[in-house]
Amino acid sequence: FATISSGEYVVVNKHLLHDLTEMGLWSPSLKNKIIYDNGSIYKIPEIPADVRSIY
Numbered sequence: 732f733a734t735i736s737s738g739e740y741v742v743v744n745k746h747l748l749h750d751l752t753e754m755g756l757w758s759p760s761l762k763n764k765i766i767y768d769n770g771s772i773y774k775i776p777e778i779p780a781d782v783r784s785i786y
Contacts, residue, residue: 741766747786751778 751757756777764775772778772786 744786747772747782750782750785754779754782 748757751761761775761777764777765772768774772783775783
């Protein structure tokens, strides 16, 4: 999540995106949860703990 003078835009960690896609977990719903939590995946139970500990 990044903020610039003209507003906010989403910056996705390409490695996290790759891992979640490979696991079949990436979805618009999951994306929205990550955005809602200001980019943090720490509190999202759908993401396995080992993945959360990496990112």
